Amino acid sequence: MKINGALILVATLVSSTTVLAQQASKVPVRTAAVQQQDMQVWIRGIGRVKPLQSVEIRPQLDGLLQEILVNEGQMVRKGELLAVLDDRAIKAALEQAKAQQGVIKAQLDSARLDLQRYINLGKTQAVSQQVLDQQKALVQQQEAQLRSVEAAIQAQQVQLSYTRIMSPVTGQVGIRNVDAGNYVRSSDSSGLFSVVQLDPISVEMALPQSRLPQLQQLMQQTRQQQQVPVQAFMQDGAEVLAQGVLQVVDNKVAAGTGTIRVKADFANPDHKLWPEQTVVVALQQEKLASALTLPATAVVQGPEGPYVWLNDQGKAKTQPVQVLLQQQELVVISGVQLGQQVVVDGQNRLKPGAELAVTAEPRLAASKEPKP
Structure with a gap:
């Protein structure tokens, strides 16, 4: 009985040693399954x-900068008042032009009345044709003078509008280059500040x-x-x-x-x-609809092109593939089938036919839409 027990113990030890040797001969690897998903190509x-829109706010006329009504970094809307220039001289010139307009209008009204009288008298030849022609010329001259003054008034009104600087866009005010109280010119190299949408x-x-x-x-x-x-x-x-x-x-x-x-x-x-x-x-x-995807680490570059290692019933097998697209950690490939187990870590120790010891499979980024 002791002999039989010894024989059983020796057999058990031999069997355990064989199992350990077989396990030691297996190559530890990690695998991942070929998945199918929609992939966006970026x-x-x-x-x-x-x-x-980015606008450099500049004065359109020379003058004293009286006031800046916005702060640096402030958000402003289109049409909002930003700054004011001194407008006293322009207002005075505008009032002068309006007064001259009134004088010329009065002269023109009088000349038109005289012309109408001369036309009526001309029907009975009470005035000469020369006098009538001179009166017509006088009316035309004063009409031209009135148009000239009206144009001058419009020009002064435009100049007056330039003294109130409005925001041309909705956006943020930048750092200002000029403070209120400075004399500014339209020819200055830098503007007052910028407004950026x-x-x-x-x-x-x-x-x-x-x-x-x-x-x-x-x-x-x-x-x-x-x-x-x-x-x-x-x-x-x-x-x-x-x-x-x-x-x-x-x-x-x-x-x-x-x-x-x-x-x-x-x-x-x-x-x-x-x-x-x-x-x-x-x-x-x-x-790409229903594309076959794998982690990028699964693809090995060989002398004849890219390939992957397959887990073929516990043994290593090479499979040539074509990489159609790589999006960071994922690749879209052809040459494999959905669900096949592919080695993603430990390929450098593999040979065709080597037995595999598969460890825990990595969690694939394919489970969510990859970043572009």
């Missing part, structure tokens, strides 16, 4: 935020001319009233700052850089986009 580039706002980016066919297709969609989504980010991988739509693709390629300008408009109520800010821009090119 064209990415670096863009610069541009206000739809912040909402809505636009972003411009330059894309290589190789993208022109796709851009032309997107512009065709906009002409058909189909909005093309655009997203703006502070940097790659960051959260979306704002979402907008494609507005226009430029009508020419820049000869010096070989790029074409693209402009998109964004609603910007919270002012996350700021004029002249540099942002990452993603322009939606198309949507």
Whole structure:
């Protein structure tokens, strides 16, 4: 019995050693299943935020800056009064022109009455034709003088309007360059301050001319009233700052850089986009329906092209694939089937036919819509 027990113990030890050896020979890997989902294809580039309207507020006449009625950084509406220039000299000139207008009107009325009398007397030849012609010329002369004075009045009224500087746009006031009390000129190199529209706002980016066919297709969609989504980010991988739509693709390629300008408009109520800010821009090119996706780490670049390692009933097997699209951590591929288990970590230790020890599968980003 002792001999039999010893034999059983030896057999058990041999069996355990064999199992441990078999387990040690397996290659530990992590796998992921090929999934199917709709994928959005994005064209990415670096863009610069541009206000739809940016106005440098300048005086249109020379004069004393009496008052600035807005503060730096204040939001103003179109037509709001921003600043006032000294208008006393212009008002005096306007009143003088109006007085001259009254004198000429009185003279013209008198000349017209005399002309009517001469016309009536001319019917009985009580006055000569020469006197009648002279009176007609006098009336015409005074009518011309009246038109000249009225034009001068209109000019003075325009000048008077320039003394009250109104905001031409709705936007934010910038830092002022001149304080009230200074004498300003229309020829000054710098204006009083600027007013910049912040909402809505636009972003411009330059894309290589190789993208022109796709851009032309997107512009065709906009002409058909189909909005093309655009997203703006502070940097790659960051959260979306704002979402907008494609507005226009430029009508020419820049000869010096070989790029074409693209402009998109964004609603910007919270002012996350700021004029002249540099942002990452993603322009939606198309949507791939029911695409086969894998984590990007699953694809290995070989001498004959990309391939993946499959978990074929517990053994490693290579499978050539074609990468159709890469969107950050995901790739769209062909050459595999839905549900197949693909190695995503540990490929460098694999050989065809190697036995696999699969650890916990990673959670795929494919479970949610990937960032562009």
